[in-house]
Amino acid sequence: MDAFLFGVVxxxxxxxxxxxxxxxxRAMRYTVTSASSxxxxxxxxxxxxxxxxxxxxxxxxxxxxxIFLPGAVTRLLSGPGRLLAVExxxxxxxxxxxxGLVVLGLRRVPLRGTTGWADWAVLALLLAxxxxxxxxxxxxxxxxxxxxxxxxxxxxxxxxxxxRVDLVANLPWAFKVHAVNAFVLIALVPYTRLAHVVxxxxxxxxxxxxxxxxxxxxxxxxGGTP
Numbered sequence: 001m002d003a004f005l006f007g008v009v010x011x012x013x014x015x016x017x018x019x020x021x022x023x024x025x026r027a028m029r030y031t032v033t034s035a036s037s038x039x040x041x042x043x044x045x046x047x048x049x050x051x052x053x054x055x056x057x058x059x060x061x062x063x064x065x066x067i068f069l070p071g072a073v074t075r076l077l078s079g080p081g082r083l084l085a086v087e088x089x090x091x092x093x094x095x096x097x098x099x100g101l102v103v104l105g106l107r108r109v110p111l112r113g114t115t116g117w118a119d120w121a122v123l124a125l126l127l128a129x130x131x132x133x134x135x136x137x138x139x140x141x142x143x144x145x146x147x148x149x150x151x152x153x154x155x156x157x158x159x160x161x162x163x164r165v166d167l168v169a170n171l172p173w174a175f176k177v178h179a180v181n182a183f184v185l186i187a188l189v190p191y192t193r194l195a196h197v198v199x200x201x202x203x204x205x206x207x208x209x210x211x212x213x214x215x216x217x218x219x220x221x222x223g224g225t226p
Contacts, residue, residue, distance in 0.1 A: 014186070014187075020189070052100030070149075105123050140172055
């Protein structure tokens with residue numbers, strides 16, 4: 001089972017991702033959207049969205065640093081104090097992302113008319129991903145101390161088309177679920193609203209600011225003319 005989950009599923013996920021992206025951006029280019037629903041309608045909704053997006057982006061950034069710069073991360077966290085500070089910050093970010101995702105999920109309950117089964121499936125997978133991440137951070141501590149020496153070599157072996165399943169076969173169940181679930185989410189990107197993550201509006205970084213002016217219609221005069 002481990003050989004299939006950690007030696008075959010990653011390749012299947014990437015293949016499904018590439019085929020889906022090609023089809024989506026060739027035939028369904030303008031359907032890529034997160035279908036946001038009234039972000040500013042309430043303070044709770046606003047903070048749920050902000051908490052989720054900012055926290056998960058920072059968590060992903062830490063993961064990518066450990067994957068692509070394992071030596072630098074290991075040297076940076078060689079001191080116990082720095083390692084403790086980063087681990088505590090990472091756990092706090094994970095809890096923040098989990099809270100924000102729960103809020104966004106509750107927001108979807110009254111929007112059943114515009115929420116399909118794929119949306120609920122993605123939400124459930126995201127909840128599982130964040131929850132297992134928090135579990136790993138709480139139980140298998142000092143993740144940034146062992147991640148570059150275990151998970152990073154495993155991912156590197158996948159890139160070299162020589163998967164080393166033995167590196168992750170004996171890890172806790174939560175990490176295994178976390179790793180496999182990540183590849184499932186990657187495979188679903190082109191087929192769900194997750195596709196909006198690959199079309200981030202980076203042009204807003206250099207676009208000139210625009211001013212939006214709301215104009216209300218003038219009240220009608222007693223005689224019926226404005």
